[in-house]
Amino acid sequence: xxxxxxxxxxxxxxxxxxxxxxxxxxxxxxxxxxxxxxxxxxxxxxxxxxxxxxxxxxxxxxxxxxxxxxxxxxxxxxxxxxxxxxxxxxxxxxxxxxxxxxxxxxxxxxxxxxxxxxxxxxxxxxxxxxxxxxxxxxxxxxxxxxxxxxxxxxxxxxxxxxxxxxxxxxxxxxxxxxxxxxxxxxxxxxxxxxxxxxxxxxxxxxxxxxxxxxxxxxxxxxxxxxxxxxxxxxxxxxxxxxxxxxxxxxxxxxxxxxxxxxxxxxxxxxxxxxxxxxxxxxxxxxxxxxxxxxxxxxxxxxxxxxxxxxxxxxxxxxxxxxxxxxxxxxxxxxxxxxxxxxxxxxxxxxxxxxxxxxxxxxxxxxxxxxxxxxxxxxxxxxxxxxxxxxxxxxxxxxxxxxxxxxxxxxxxxxxxxxxxxxxxxxxxxxxx
Numbered sequence: 437x438x439x440x441x442x443x444x445x446x447x448x449x450x451x452x453x454x455x456x457x458x459x460x461x462x463x464x465x466x467x468x469x470x471x472x473x474x475x476x477x478x479x480x481x482x483x484x485x486x487x488x489x490x491x492x493x494x495x496x497x498x499x500x501x502x503x504x505x506x507x508x509x510x511x512x513x514x515x516x517x518x519x520x521x522x523x524x525x526x527x528x529x530x531x532x533x534x535x536x537x538x539x540x541x542x543x544x545x546x547x548x549x550x551x552x553x554x555x556x557x558x559x560x561x562x563x564x565x566x567x568x569x570x571x572x573x574x575x576x577x578x579x580x581x582x583x584x585x586x587x588x589x590x591x592x593x594x595x596x597x598x599x600x601x602x603x604x605x606x607x608x609x610x611x612x613x614x615x616x617x618x619x620x621x622x623x624x625x626x627x628x629x630x631x632x633x634x635x636x637x638x639x640x641x642x643x644x645x646x647x648x649x650x651x652x653x654x655x656x657x658x659x660x661x662x663x664x665x666x667x668x669x670x671x672x673x674x675x676x677x678x679x680x681x682x683x684x685x686x687x688x689x690x691x692x693x694x695x696x697x698x699x700x701x702x703x704x705x706x707x708x709x710x711x712x713x714x715x716x717x718x719x720x721x722x723x724x725x726x727x728x729x730x731x732x733x734x735x736x737x738x739x740x741x742x743x744x745x746x747x748x749x750x751x752x753x754x755x756x757x758x759x760x761x762x763x764x765x766x767x768x769x770x771x772x773x774x775x776x777x778x779x780x781x782x783x784x785x786x787x788x789x790x791x792x793x794x795x796x797x798x799x800x801x802x803x804x805x806x807x808x809x810x811x812x813x814x815x816x817x818x819x820x821x822x823x824x825x826x827x828x829x830x831x832x833x834x835x836x837x838x839x840x841x842x843x844x845x846x847x848x849x850x851x852x853x854x855x856x857x858x859x860x861x862x863x864x865x866x867x868x
Contacts, residue, residue, distance in 0.1 A: 449794060449816075455718070462713070462714035463861045464851075464854050464856065466711075467636065469702070473507060477634075482512075483565045487563070490514035492516055492557070493507055495519040496521075496568075496574040496578055497569075498572055499525070499571035500525070501526070504529050508529070516556065520534075520536075520578055524852070525853045525855050538577075540594070540805075541806075543587075547579055550578040553580070553617060554625055562629060564629040586678070599763070601761045602761065603729060604646050609665060610662045618651055618655075619656070620651070628694075631694075633696050635647055635700055636701055636858065638801075638859045640728075640757070644700070652696040663684065702856075704859040704860075708726055712755055715863070719751045719753035725756045728758030728860075732760045735758075736779040739756060740780060743866065744789065751867045754866070756863075758859060769837060773849075773860055777813070781818040781819055782829055792815075793815065794813060796813045796861075796863040797860065798810040798849050798861055798862075800854060800860065802852055802854040803853060809848040809849055810849045813847055821846065822844050
């Protein structure tokens with residue numbers, strides 16, 4: 437896990453790199469699922485089932501075990517509890533079943549977990565209380581394809597969407613149409629039992645329809661909307677035939693017969709504010725953007741522009757929050773945070789940054805794309821270190837091979853799984 441040490445400003449690159457890691461750790465700590473849920477339960481306690489009923493607790497996402505463990509400390513009366521998370525965050529939860537499944541690509545384990553959730557929800561009666569604990573990553577963890585589609589179909593759709601460059605809301609619009617559990621599926625299967633959800637948001641702007649594809653809220657759009665999005669973005673013919681056939685048959689607008697009580701317990705903005713508070717102890721700190729959601733190329737331009745626009749007469753910290761996108765064109769290995777950091781390091785070779793600087797871009801879940809790194813920490817020497825190792829950073833970037841490049845530079849940010857997920861944090865530290 438991340439080391440947390442006092443923030444000490446200085447002009448050495450080593451000190452700045454350590455300081456950036458400390459600030460990032462503060463952002464991650466602010467999104468601790470147990471702490472966030474405990475805080476919310478003080479004002480929005482768990483509902484109690486009617487006489488003869490029970491609580492059905494279902495936690496899904498990267499923070500599922502921690503959220504479920506905390507919730508079980510507050511539940512009263514008969515209950516059943518299930519968590520679905522990915523392997524890096526697996527931990528035993530007393531009194532509950534914990535399952536793991538594939539992320540970011542769905543797998544057979546997720547298919548079985550989805551069926552188990554459907555079964556639990558379908559068994560709920562009007563005297564029960566369904567308590568949903570939702571965090572980022574849930575979309576891939578419980579595929580639950582609609583009738584007529586297979587797990588293979590879902591895997592292919594996920595591969596297409598993850599390499600498409602689409603934002604998370606557009607991606608989840610499409611995912612929802614193909615799932616029994618997304619886009620309000622928890623409510624459909626649990627009716628008439630009431631549903632209360634506690635949600636840790638990894639979506640910028642906190643649109644709850646997009647967090648884990650919105651299992652307890654109305655869908656983002658319709659079959660037609662999903663089909664149009666695929667066509668307009670050149671994805672339609674990359675989808676399996678069975679998926680295209682399913683989306684071509686429009687169905688009546690299926691509004692939910694009931695609504696869940698949804699509570700937001702944590703978000704990227706809250707973590708960004710925590711990072712700001714930490715940085716402000718030693719730096720002139722500023723949150724430049726809490727909605728960095730563009731392509732990594734444009735994000736690197738924005739960050740570099742903001743950096744070059746400040747006067748570095750004293751230590752400064754520029755902070756950004758969001759979730760960028762990457763359009764995959766090569767066969768390399770990496771993630772959006774690594775590619776963003778490498779692109780910015782490359783751009784500074786032509787557009788010099790005055791003074792000494794360090795830039796960190798990291799996923800608060802501790803995992804960037806399909807790699808084991810959370811992101812990267814780069815500085816003015818990054819590109820030189822890659823070249824000294826005998827590789828061309830431009831060629832590696834063109835092949836979306838940021839992980840290999842940053843590994844050569846010794847610049848990967850390795851935190852291990854954090855047990856939470858509120859999207860990404862970027863930190864630019866500058867000293868005279």
